[in-house]
Amino acid sequence: MRLCFLVEERYRHDGMPREVIRQLSAWGHQVDVVRPGRSLLRMSDAVRAGSHDAWVLKTVSGGPGLTLLEAASAVGLTTVNDARAIRGVRDKALAAAIGRSRGLPLPPTYAAARPEALEEIPEAEFPLVVKPADGSSGRAVRLVPTPDRLRALRAELAVEGMLIAQPYVPNSGIDLKVYCVDGELHATERSSPLSPDGGVRGRRVRLSAEVAAIAAEVGAVYGLDLYGVDVLLGPDGPVVVDVNDFPSFKEVPDAAARVGRAVLELARRGGARSGAAFVGALAEPVLAPEPVPAVATGRLGTRAAATGRL
DSSP, X not given: OEEEEEEOGGGTTSHHHHHHHHHHHHTTOEEEEXXXXXXXXXXXXXXXXXXXXXXXXXXXXXXXXXXHHHHHHHTTOOEXXXXXXXXXXXXXXXXXXXXXXXTOOOOOOEXXXXXXXXXXXXXXXXXXXXXXXXXXXXXXXXXXXXXXXXXXXXXHHGGGOSEEEEEOOOOOSEEEEEEEETTXXXXXXXXXXXXXXXXXXXXXXXXXXXXHHHHHHHHXXXXXXXXXXXXXXXXXXXXXXXXXXXXXXXXXXXXXXXXXXXXXXXXXXXXXXXXXXXXTTSSSOBOOOOOOOOOOGGGGOSOOOOBSOO
């Protein structure tokens, strides 16, 4: 297969997707790498029908890569994830509206283009978690205990663009992160970006049937195949606080091989989600599946020529 990876500047040195690209190349696939943040793109020629079996994006919110991925999708090419699905989770205000309307356990979410508008939120909703609507990797997430503190942060928040605010969910200070690789669910836990001690750096944990069902439903609601879900275990049960397309997949065993196999499978079936993808994942608590078996290079086609530089 011939694949095109769109890699934004922030991720050019990250293990994800670098290791996936190396794995696919080792299996004999051709992987072309485009860095949309550094390239002059002639849009009339950049996306051509038949040029690649699938386009894969590792992007930042609002980055130029999403435009290119959407262009590929617009002319009928396979994208991983679906370009429309990525847009639906990259805007956290939009993601909250979609998720709540479909019954996902998301907290009530306020959105405002200017921080002073957030000051209209009733005092009973405090403490609040305030963050940029296009944020990622825990950037600029703030716990705001009182309306007075919110007013004091007005100038600081003004540089963040569109904001969202959600009532704080009491929890242990540990985020449960569930990664989905085309139907396989893997659970890890690490300290919340709001935790003062940063005690848990990341470790695999058992995934309960309740959280597995929620994680599976997240994929169905947003139309994602490769994604991560941040879950808090609050006093009233699990709460979804973030959804990420193409996350880091940290602590997922054989992550590069698993993600690579998922990309190939999605490319083969044209990116359509498998209706049976989560069969068996919901019946009982699960740990990560067995390691991915080795794949013979010769069986998968000609040896890759990875182009571009990460």
